[in-house]
Amino acid sequence: MVNFPSPNEKVLPHNIKLDKTPSYHEKDEVCDRIIGSLLGLAIGDALGASVEFRPQQYLSANPVRKMEGGGTWGLEAGKWT
Numbered sequence: 001m002v003n004f005p006s007p008n009e010k011v012l013p014h015n016i017k018l019d020k021t022p023s024y025h026e027k028d029e030v031c032d033r034i035i036g037s038l039l040g041l042a043i044g045d046a047l048g049a050s051v052e053f054r055p056q057q058y059l060s061a062n063p064v065r066k067m068e069g070g071g072t073w074g075l076e077a078g079k080w081t
Contacts, residue, residue, distance in 0.1 A: 013042070013079070013080055014079075042080045045080040045081055046067060046077075046078050046079060046080040046081075047064055047067060048064060049071050049072075049073065049075050049079065049080065049081050050064070050067075050068040050069065050070050050071035050075075050077075051064055051071060052071050052072045052073070052081065053072050
């Protein structure tokens with residue numbers, strides 16, 4: 001299970017804990033899909049962070065091929081927005 005902080009806490013994304021109980025039930029398959037979706041979302045966001053708000057022409061000329069830092073928010077490579 002992903003333990004997200006409350007909205008009042010200021011926690012960096014890499015400090016969010018991923019806790020999963022060792023037992024497996026049919027309902028865990030749904031939980032696995034939810035976790036996979038959230039992880040995919042974070043990875044996609046981190047991949048696009050360096051080109052966020054760039055025009056389509058820039059993206060066509062400079063396709064994203066790896067995790068890079070910088071961009072609008074000056075993030076390190078792999079950090080999500």
